[in-house]
Amino acid sequence: MAKLYGLGVGPGDSELVTLKAVRLMKECDVIAIPGENPEESVAYKIALGACPEIADKEQLLVTTPMTKDKTILENGYKAAAEKIEALLKEGKDVALLTLGDPTIYSTYIYIHRIVKSDGFDTEIISGVPSFCAVSAKLGDSLVDRDQQLHVIPASYQIEESLELSGTKILMKAASKFGVVKEILVEKDSKAAMIENCGMPEERIYHSLDEFPDKASYYTIVTIKE
């Protein structure tokens, strides 16, 4: 029975792709790519660096709407799932590329749930999450011993979450970056950040006073106690 694989390709560096993801890219009949254009897909660029053979494979572009409207979103996921299911019915294994790890804020998971509940085989292949790569690049741990780690989507309310003890990771911080920076300055937080970690456009900011006023989409902020 054909299967849908949600392939985590890691945070940016093609060498941080796992052996399993590379094997499945080679074995699957179809590579499904998020976006409208493979050349503009970050996940595809990462995957291509790890497994150039995918350039010659059958490709499926998976576009999902960027909105908070639930009906539009649901319809978008359903349409994507239908296209994938049509390929599965032809007996083709499909590998859908996903940035980072597919279990952490991925769009893949909504398509996965539909395909799975429609009775098809699905499997999630773990990838390195971006916040691990950010911490590695900063040269120290995220958490030790009894410290807690809190991953916070910063496009929502964050002030209360910054009071949590342990290490905080702010994801999706770009859209409200001005407000986020203001709050961090007010609290005199021990913050660092990386834009586009592991990619050619990578920029590292070791402390709050180095922070820019605007941040790009792939920005991760770490806040230590």
Add this chain to the structure above:
Amino acid sequence: MAKLYGLGVGPGDSELVTLKAVRLMKECDVIAIPGENPEESVAYKIALGACPEIADKEQLLVTTPMTKDKTILENGYKAAAEKIEALLKEGKDVALLTLGDPTIYSTYIYIHRIVKSDGFDTEIISGVPSFCAVSAKLGDSLVDRDQQLHVIPASYQIEESLELSGTKILMKAASKFGVVKEILVEKDSKAAMIENCGMPEERIYHSLDEFPDKASYYTIVTIKE
């Protein structure tokens, strides 16, 4: 200049090792292995599955004391760092194998800090954290949209942390597993757990009523809202 690499080998499945970790295992002169015996080291078994060549390399066994006594710990890390520094001075690159990701509750980081502050080159190579692999195996996401993710070392106080909104991951739950299970039952938590994820002895428990009374060392509990 020779370098110490902290190599994350991922959670258990040798195929979840990254391309970068495999390359560095091949390139480094010495493979440093946590524990007293390579055959009993989980990190070594994982690495060996991904890169059998390491069996023929120079090996260094790195033992660190299992205690909460800070002086004994510090002395243990210093002794391990000294052995590594001696190899670096000979011009040998050293890859220290670490389960999961080196930035999340690893012992590696204490040795890394000493070697780094002594002026040697160090680099952390990210690995897939165990909680991502657990979520993949359970077949759904850890967090979506505005949900927060809280990683909690369960060998310390956990009751208050279980009140946090979002998804909770309990790590190191084995030593206090009886108490942990009791609290989860009391709260009627939507919990699942995996012992030895990705290893031959893997066991999956999809809900709290399947939970055993004792748990092995490599146990991860997930709690969803």
